[in-house]
Structure formats: structure tokens, C-alpha cells
Amino acid sequence: MTFSIPWHALLGGMLLGLSAAILMLFSGKVAGISSIVNGLIQPKKGDTAWRAAFIIAMILSAIFIAPFDINLPSLRPDSYLLIALAGLLVGVGTRLGNGCTSGHGIVGMGRFSVRSIVATVVFIISAIVVVYFRQLFGAI
């Protein structure tokens, strides 16, 4: 078995890093998606327009790159109950823990923040355990 570098993953990841660097260098903001979204549902005066612009551009991005034959995957409709529960846990968890894969995993880790490094290790281990049980019960 040979291993080859997944270039798509690496290139896509580098774009995420570039995005986070641009946002912080030019306007001092952290590219943490859960925090950017939360600022829209808990709006503060003068601090919502840039968040809306970021989120709208992020949503439109998939449409702009579709002509290059890079498309969103077709999702098979899983159990909606499971999807809803997952969404709820992701929402609660990212607020309590002050961030998600982007805010902690990219920006926080890149800054060598101990809190973010701990959070990233914890949520990856937690997700690995859940996937282990999903596999155990034949869900994967």
C-alpha cells in the first residue's frame, strides 16, 4: 500500500489558513465560524455587518467554484433525529467551549494558545470515541 499526499486537503487547508490570516491582519478579527455566527444571533451594535459579509461570502463560495467542477457532496438523508441532536450538541458545545474546529483548531493552535490546544485535543478525542461506538454498533 502506498501513501500519497492528499493535495486537495492540503490546498483547501492552506486557503483556510490564508483566510484566517487575512481577516486578522487586515481587521483584527478571529476566523472562528461558531463565534462569527454567534455574533449574529447575539448582535452588538457595529459588530454585525462584517460577520454577515463573511458568512454570505462563505455560502456563495461553493457556487463560485462549481464551474471548476468542484462540487458539494450529495448527502444521503440520514436519520434527521440524529442530525438534529448533532446540531444541538455542536451549538451548545462550541458556545461553552468558546470555539470550534476553526477558532481553536486553526487560529488558537496557530497562536500556540494553551486553551485552544487543549480544546482541540479534547474535541478530536471525543469525536473519535463517538465514531468508535458508531462503528461498534454497525452505523458506519
Place this chain on the structure above:
Amino acid sequence: MHYSSLFRIAVAAVAGLLFGAGMVISEMVDPNKVTAFLNVTGAWDPSLAFVMGGALLVFTPIYHGVIKKRQTAINGEPLQLSHKTKVDAPLILGASIFGIGWGLAGFCPGPAVSSLSSVNPVIIVFIVFMLLGMQLANQYLVGRVCSLFTTKRGH
């Protein structure tokens, strides 16, 4: 509208476009791919480690080499960074809960938002309940940390 807020909106739009493209190109938007990355005891697919690796490869040197030295952003605003340093119970609890949700469906906030243009009901349901979860946690946090804030900050 002030020039400064237009600048901020333009920067956010450029960053948002790059972020969304990165999410789709890297295949972080595919929950099967995410599950395969987390399935370390089964048919492990390590490729998503390259997403975080690639992101850190670009962000880390720019942060430490340029941003940290400046301490202010190019538009003159201070860096909006968290100054918390203590690893506390809410952080661990929150990260654990987030991980459970991530492992259950293979979605985290970035990929879910980046997939919204598909108008797929799976994505819509996930986002609606994620917003609900955030609002629930916000209510909980307000009730708990409100008094702490007023006594410690004093303004």
C-alpha cells in the same frame, strides 16, 4: 456608511470566499470523509489531517512573523483575541460536547455553513438545531457569568 466599516466588510467578504472555497476543496464538507478521518480503529483515512496541517502551515508564520509584532490590524483596530489563559471546566465540557456532536454527524460549523447553498434538508436541520444549541448555551452562560462580569470588570 463609514469608510472604515466598508473596509471591514470587504476584508470579511474576501476572507469568507477563501474560507468557503477551502472547506469545499479540502472535502471537509463531506461528512463521510470526516467520519473516515475520525475512524482511527477502522478504515482510517488520514487525509483531513492535511487540512489542519495546511491551514497551520500558512496561518502560523503569518501570525508570529507579522500580526503578533504589529499588535494592531492594518485598519488600525486592536486584535480581538481572547486573553483567557486558564483551562477551565466550561472549556473541557464544551469541547467534549462539541466533539460528540461532530462525531455523530460529521459536521462542524464551518463545513455546514459552507454547504448551505445546496439547500439540502440535512444541512438546514443541522444549522437550525446548531443555532438553537448556541442560543441555549448563551442563555445558560448569561445566567451564570453575569455577576462575575460586573464585579470583576467594574464597568
